[in-house]
Amino acid sequence: MAEKEIMLMKGNEAIAHAAIRCGADGYFGYPITPQSEVLETLAKLKPWETTGMVVLQAESEVASINMIYGGAGAGKRVFTSSSSPGIALMQEGIAYMAGAELPGVFVNVQRGGPGLGTIQPSQSDYFQSTRGGGNGDYNVIVLAPNSVQEMADFMDLAFTLAFRYRNPAMILSDGVIGQMMEKVVLPPQKPRRTEEEIRRECPWASIGRTADRKPNVITSLELKPEAMELRNLHLQEKYRAIKENEVRYEAQQLDDAEVLIVAFGSAARIAEKAIEIAREKGIKAGLFRPITLWPFPEKQLREAAHGKRGVLVVEINAGQMIEDVRLSVNGEEPVEHFGRLGGIVPEPDEIVKAIKEKLL
Amino acid sequence: MNDIISPENIVYKKPTLMNDTPMHYCAGCSHGVVHKLVAEVIEEMGMTDKTVGISPVGCAVFAYRYIDIDWQEAAHGRAPALATAVKRLWPDRLVFTYQGDGDMACIGTAESIHALNRGENITIIFINNAIYGMTGGQMAPTTLLGQKTSTCPYGRVPELHGYPLNITELAAQLRGTCYVTRQSVETVGAIRSAKKAIRKAFEASMAQKGSSLIEIVATCNSGWKLSPAQANKWMEENMFKQYPKGDLKDTTGL
Numbered sequence: 001m002a003e004k005e006i007m008l009m010k011g012n013e014a015i016a017h018a019a020i021r022c023g024a025d026g027y028f029g030y031p032i033t034p035q036s037e038v039l040e041t042l043a044k045l046k047p048w049e050t051t052g053m054v055v056l057q058a059e060s061e062v063a064s065i066n067m068i069y070g071g072a073g074a075g076k077r078v079f080t081s082s083s084s085p086g087i088a089l090m091q092e093g094i095a096y097m098a099g100a101e102l103p104g105v106f107v108n109v110q111r112g113g114p115g116l117g118t119i120q121p122s123q124s125d126y127f128q129s130t131r132g133g134g135n136g137d138y139n140v141i142v143l144a145p146n147s148v149q150e151m152a153d154f155m156d157l158a159f160t161l162a163f164r165y166r167n168p169a170m171i172l173s174d175g176v177i178g179q180m181m182e183k184v185v186l187p188p189q190k191p192r193r194t195e196e197e198i199r200r201e202c203p204w205a206s207i208g209r210t211a212d213r214k215p216n217v218i219t220s221l222e223l224k225p226e227a228m229e230l231r232n233l234h235l236q237e238k239y240r241a242i243k244e245n246e247v248r249y250e251a252q253q254l255d256d257a258e259v260l261i262v263a264f265g266s267a268a269r270i271a272e273k274a275i276e277i278a279r280e281k282g283i284k285a286g287l288f289r290p291i292t293l294w295p296f297p298e299k300q301l302r303e304a305a306h307g308k309r310g311v312l313v314v315e316i317n318a319g320q321m322i323e324d325v326r327l328s329v330n331g332e333e334p335v336e337h338f339g340r341l342g343g344i345v346p347e348p349d350e351i352v353k354a355i356k357e358k359l360l
Numbered sequence: 361m362n363d364i365i366s367p368e369n370i371v372y373k374k375p376t377l378m379n380d381t382p383m384h385y386c387a388g389c390s391h392g393v394v395h396k397l398v399a400e401v402i403e404e405m406g407m408t409d410k411t412v413g414i415s416p417v418g419c420a421v422f423a424y425r426y427i428d429i430d431w432q433e434a435a436h437g438r439a440p441a442l443a444t445a446v447k448r449l450w451p452d453r454l455v456f457t458y459q460g461d462g463d464m465a466c467i468g469t470a471e472s473i474h475a476l477n478r479g480e481n482i483t484i485i486f487i488n489n490a491i492y493g494m495t496g497g498q499m500a501p502t503t504l505l506g507q508k509t510s511t512c513p514y515g516r517v518p519e520l521h522g523y524p525l526n527i528t529e530l531a532a533q534l535r536g537t538c539y540v541t542r543q544s545v546e547t548v549g550a551i552r553s554a555k556k557a558i559r560k561a562f563e564a565s566m567a568q569k570g571s572s573l574i575e576i577v578a579t580c581n582s583g584w585k586l587s588p589a590q591a592n593k594w595m596e597e598n599m600f601k602q603y604p605k606g607d608l609k610d611t612t613g614l
Contacts (some may be wrong), residue, residue: 026449054448058473063441066434066471070442073432074412076449096435192379207450208410219423219433 002189011145011177014152014184015081015107016041016087019053023197025076028067030086034120035109053191055217056091061086065093070101072165073218075198081107083175084125085116085136087133094168095134098235099220103162106310107171109178120343121175123267126320129172130294137232141169141246142293144264148182156187159245163201165242172293172318176218176266185331220272231236238268239295248291249300257286259306259359260333262315262325264290266345271314274351283355293321298328310334310359313338314351317341362557363488375399377408381425386493388588390578393419393545396456397555399427400452401562411454412446413438417499418460419493437468440475444481455597456483462492465527466501472527479536479570483561486528486573489580490605499584501525509583524602528575532608540609544577544600546560546592564612572612577603 002021009017015038019027019153029039039057047053048305058064064080071078087108097104104226108129112122129142141161143154198205206216250268253275254260263271268289278285288304290297304350305311311333313322319337326335338354342345375397376572378445385391402411408429415423417436424431434442439457457464464472464486472484491509492498502524504513511530516524532540539561554576561572577599581591 010390026445028445054445056444056448058441059470061473062438063444063474066438066441067445069438070414070445071449073442073448074449076445078445092435093438100433206413206432206446207414208453209428209430210409215424215428215430217431217433219431220431221421228425231570315596333554 002186004188005186006183007186008181008183009148010179010181010242011148011173012037012109012179013153014039014148016045017156018152018155018188019079020045020047020051021187021189022159023051023077023192024079024159025192026056026071026078027080028056028058028064028071028078028344029080029082030061030064032083032086032135034111034178035081035083035107036119037178038107051074051189053192061089062093065090068104068106069093069097069100069102072097072104073205074207075202077193079105079107081109081158083109083111083356084113084122087125088128091128091134094140095136095264096220097140097168097252098138098140098340099132099136101166101220102168103166105162107173108166110174112341119175121173121266121345122343123265123315124320125172126293126315127291129135129295130324133161139241139294141165141167141250143169144170144172144267144293145177146175146289148180148184149307151177152184152186154238162222165238165243168239172265175267179342188260189357221305224352243283243295245293247297247300249297250289251304252287253313254286254288255303256284258284258288258309259355260286260288260308260311261314261351262288262290262301262311264293264321267314267316270346270348271351273348277348278352278355281308281352283360284351285355290321295305296324298324298329301328301330302330305329305333308333312355313337313360314346316340367500369466375403377403377427377428378426381414383426384422385419388579388581389549389593390489390545390576391487393551394485394554394576394578395423395426397551397558398458398485398501401555401558402429402434403440405454405562407454407562408599411453412450414442414446414457416459416463418463420458420460420487421494423458427452430444437466438471439463439468440471440480440482443477444475444480447480447482454566456562456565458485459487460488460489460493461500461502465525468525473530473534473595474520476531476571476573477534478537480517481565481570483565483574484576487578488575489578489583490599491580491583493580493583494503499563509569526575526603527604528608536571537573538611539564539572541607542575542577542605544605546579546595560612563614564565567614568614575603577605
């Protein structure tokens with residue numbers, strides 16, 4: 001079994017390595033640029049010969065997400081990965097998983113849209129990820145890595161959170177993080193759970209009715225409105241607990257900052273460089289990086305923004321997270337946006353220029 | 361009389377896996393009979409604690425209410441994708457889907473064909489009654505030419521609606537399938553034959569022989585607007601011409 005290792009690799013490759021090492025039971029996916037290395041790496045590593053992990057190339061993203069539904073419904077740690085148009089296709093399945101309370105994990109290595117769009121990086125699926133994306137009142141847990149290391153680390157975290165709350169969890173990455181190579185520390189191999197462990201952790205799993213219990217049925221269907229309302233109230237209660245307990249964020253150089261940059265994922269990496277340049281020019285800027293996009297770090301951001309001259313939201317989209325930033329700041333400080341579209345990744349200098357023009 | 365009603369004289373009883381929940385199916389519908397056969401076969405194979413059923417969207421959406429095994433309810437058409445994952449992750453389980461014509465042969469055609477073509481060790485039980493029963497009698501992919509439904513009220517014509525889809529013949533062409541058969545349940549003889557087919561398919565799944573598809577040509581007397589007896593007759597006279605009964609493929613060696 002593999003020990004802890006330090007390697008150089010792409011974010012997409014790190015997802016594959018980390019999944020095997022955190023004891024994933026299965027991957028089901030369909031190729032799409034810029035994330036095909038996830039399936040390619042898994043196919044090359046052949047985990048079915050070592051840990052027993054199942055790897056299957058499905059006929060579509062629709063099939064992939066429904067395989068995740070089936071696998072998660074049977075108590076297994078299963079995941080899929082795709083990029084924006086493919087994730088759009090999966091939304092039906094994700095809504096069904098939220099309704100049936102299934103703990104699947106999916107990775108979105110975003111590219112520019114709308115439609116077929118471009119294969120270049122983007123962050124324009126923020127709304128789709130944090131607002132549900134499919135039908136009904138639901139949320140998925142959304143983790144936004146900003147490095148190859150976090151791609152690896154968030155795999156296990158996503159499974160842990162998904163099973164803790166019986167809820168789908170998403171890693172919202174993009175073409176920058178998926179394709180860039182960095183040093184990564186891979187965790188030692190965790191064993192896959194045994195049948196006994198699965199029965200204990202997931203007494204709800206549909207894996208064969210033993211004589212001592214009633215049938216387990218995985219479903220999101222409830223025709224009686226009174227019962228369906230109760231089911232929804234239960235979901236809302238769960239979402240409140242997730243908001244209470246699972247907010248994650250990172251703050252840099254806030255103490256003396258006059259202006260605050262809010263950015264997630266790859267945009268936050270670029271913002272770090274922009275802050276360095278701004279400080280060389282005498283502009284005291286700090287960074288607030290939401291790591292969970294849902295639940296959004298509302299209170300923490302409000303505190304971080306308190307008393308600042310202004311807030312600049314840097315995103316690789318036309319302005320999506322800015323809505324959550326404005327709701328959090330609630331009019332107390334001015335909030336502006338800077339973004340590039342269509343697969344263009346912003347330069348640090350452009351961000352510095354935007355700070356000067358929009359906030360100072 | 362009371363002497364006769366004693367355990368040793370029982371020749372037939374409701375399968376213990378069928379519970380007492382009142383069925384939502386219309387009187388005369390084929391679903392109830394097929395449910396009973398599935399329950400009997402699982403029980404006779406001793407697989408209750410190892411079986412996972414996947415129910416569809418359509419009339420059989422509530423199949424999980426009637427047979428006391430573990431179930432998963434799939435999105436419309438996606439049952440074979442769920443079954444694929446469950447079987448690959450739990451290879452010692454008996455995994456089957458139960459789907460209607462709209463679910464299996466229309467919206468879920470891709471999932472059906474690819475699961476069968478990969479040779480997943482699962483069984484698809486496919487109820488073909490040539491109509492969308494649950495939503496009130498609309499045209500199905502398997503609706504016969506000339507047949508009237510609420511969305512082809514003047515009868516199905518190829519110029520407007522295309523042709524009936526014989527997906528079972530397609531499945532028999534696929535290298536991943538080991539057993540493909542077409543059955544019905546309108547007579548005692550037909551019921552016995554259908555039960556044998558289900559047993560063979562389940563055994564083939566457990567013996568890792570590949571995918572099995574059992575089409576049950578079925579009645580929908582409500583949707584067809586016929587009495588149950590008339591519906592059986594209409595099925596025999598019309599449906600069996602388009603969907604001839606019998607084994608289309610059997611490489612199981614069972």
